[in-house]
Amino acid sequence: MKVKFLQLLAGVLVILGAATAQTIQPRTLEERHPLWAGGPMLGHAGLRYASVWVQTKGPATLCLEYQLVGQAVDSSREPWIPSVSLRSGTQCKEVTAGPAYTALFELDQLHEGATYQYRILVQTNPSPEEDVEEDLETLATGTFKTQPHFAHRYPAPDFTLAIGSCAYVNDPAYDRPSVSYGGQYQVFESLASESPDAMIWLGDNVYFREGDWESLLGMIHRYRHHRALPELQRLLTTCPHYAVWDDHDFGPNDATGAWPLKRESLEAFKLFWANPSYGMPEFEGISTAFRLRDVDLFLLDNRYHRSHHALKDSCERRMLGQAQINWLVEALKFSRAPFKLVVCGSQVLNSEAVHETFANYPCEQADLLKRLAEEKIHNLVFLTGDRHHTERTQRTVDGVVFNEITSSPLTSGVHNQAEEENNRYRVPGSLGKTRGYATLRFSGPSKKRSMLIRFHNQDGKIYYESTLNSLQP
Numbered sequence: 001m002k003v004k005f006l007q008l009l010a011g012v013l014v015i016l017g018a019a020t021a022q023t024i025q026p027r028t029l030e031e032r033h034p035l036w037a038g039g040p041m042l043g044h045a046g047l048r049y050a051s052v053w054v055q056t057k058g059p060a061t062l063c064l065e066y067q068l069v070g071q072a073v074d075s076s077r078e079p080w081i082p083s084v085s086l087r088s089g090t091q092c093k094e095v096t097a098g099p100a101y102t103a104l105f106e107l108d109q110l111h112e113g114a115t116y117q118y119r120i121l122v123q124t125n126p127s128p129e130e131d132v133e134e135d136l137e138t139l140a141t142g143t144f145k146t147q148p149h150f151a152h153r154y155p156a157p158d159f160t161l162a163i164g165s166c167a168y169v170n171d172p173a174y175d176r177p178s179v180s181y182g183g184q185y186q187v188f189e190s191l192a193s194e195s196p197d198a199m200i201w202l203g204d205n206v207y208f209r210e211g212d213w214e215s216l217l218g219m220i221h222r223y224r225h226h227r228a229l230p231e232l233q234r235l236l237t238t239c240p241h242y243a244v245w246d247d248h249d250f251g252p253n254d255a256t257g258a259w260p261l262k263r264e265s266l267e268a269f270k271l272f273w274a275n276p277s278y279g280m281p282e283f284e285g286i287s288t289a290f291r292l293r294d295v296d297l298f299l300l301d302n303r304y305h306r307s308h309h310a311l312k313d314s315c316e317r318r319m320l321g322q323a324q325i326n327w328l329v330e331a332l333k334f335s336r337a338p339f340k341l342v343v344c345g346s347q348v349l350n351s352e353a354v355h356e357t358f359a360n361y362p363c364e365q366a367d368l369l370k371r372l373a374e375e376k377i378h379n380l381v382f383l384t385g386d387r388h389h390t391e392r393t394q395r396t397v398d399g400v401v402f403n404e405i406t407s408s409p410l411t412s413g414v415h416n417q418a419e420e421e422n423n424r425y426r427v428p429g430s431l432g433k434t435r436g437y438a439t440l441r442f443s444g445p446s447k448k449r450s451m452l453i454r455f456h457n458q459d460g461k462i463y464y465e466s467t468l469n470s471l472q473p
Helices: 002-017 186-193 216-227 230-238 262-272 322-334 362-374
Strands: 036-045 050-056 060-070 088-095 102-107 115-123 136-145 159-164 198-201 241-243 288-292 295-299 340-344 380-384 391-397 400-406 436-443 450-457 462-469
Touching: 036 136, 036 216, 036 230, 036 241, 050 060, 050 115, 050 136, 060 102, 060 136, 088 102, 159 186, 186 230, 186 436, 216 230, 216 262, 241 295, 295 322, 322 340, 322 362, 362 391, 362 400
Parallel strands: 159 198, 198 241, 295 340, 340 380, 380 400
Antiparallel strands: 036 050, 050 102, 060 088, 060 115, 115 136, 159 436, 288 295, 391 400, 436 450, 450 462
């Protein structure tokens, strides 16, 4: 059965290879296969690696077949690229209840800076007695891209990064008997229309309800419900997606590292996201780092090692933990990127110890900022969520300037009391009290890069704009 299945897929690849290089749009919701549950979603993509996530409603054999349709930017490399990279291929996976009927296709030996079409096929009849040709149906289609290999070859390309946090999707069966907390889901359509090169989810990416956080199965249910939202589907296929978490997709409200189901939370996170890695040998969690074009990103875990901010001894309280801070400082020191983006679910630079800001952990906050300043980590920008308002913060420590962009909420309720917090480092005019997202546009020559910051409302309208220029210390 398997042999026939793969032979048929090889025939499909031949047909696909003859197609013109056009973008395949995902099927409309009305055309979705009965087994479809969510996605596909593009995960981490590197120079020669890409990943595609998808979820079904039940057990199935899935095969992703792909075909190169756009050549690498640097055509001078073409004479030897075919000997080490693939123009087409097929990967098959058995989808079972164990991993929540999710599949992550990880593809390597790809062309650099190239575009591939892909098709996910599902085998609907497991019986070897039947004609396999009639058992193959298309579950989803789309395109993915690898990153361009521009280093030492040509100037860094311009690109756009989208960010946002706090995405509440109403579920009347399990929500509180009050006015719906989530809404204006068109924000995801607006985001997709920006055609970003990547999307960073800044935490509270789903909202566990009381019955969700008491088990891994409950957490999976919440992710499944969120990932199937119709308005979200186009965005999932538009660009690679990366994520950190905050309390609502880790456990109960304000959950800390004492949460007994934190390993189950980590397992659920891994099932529904496709970050390049999770944690380090020195510490567990979701921390990771990767490069996007010429920018380095460092994703922090603000929950797994967190102490409660109400504990009395402030210098024993921690949000990140010493091992994670040591890793971050050394990784930032190693980076030569014109901009270094540090992603965290909690605000880092806010002066006020309100809700769950880093200022609730004054000794650890001071230690981190002091070490970053001592190491002269310039061009560092924190990307944070959580707060249900949007703002830009700028803080100088021992002559080193740090910036922070807080983008929140996507679809959750808006926090209207932000002005009363008196964040001393907030950039005047940057406060936004609306649902929406932010985009960061990187451009300019390699030694003089700029980052255009834009805050958008749920319909995509820009209401704040500013530019940061990289410094050359």
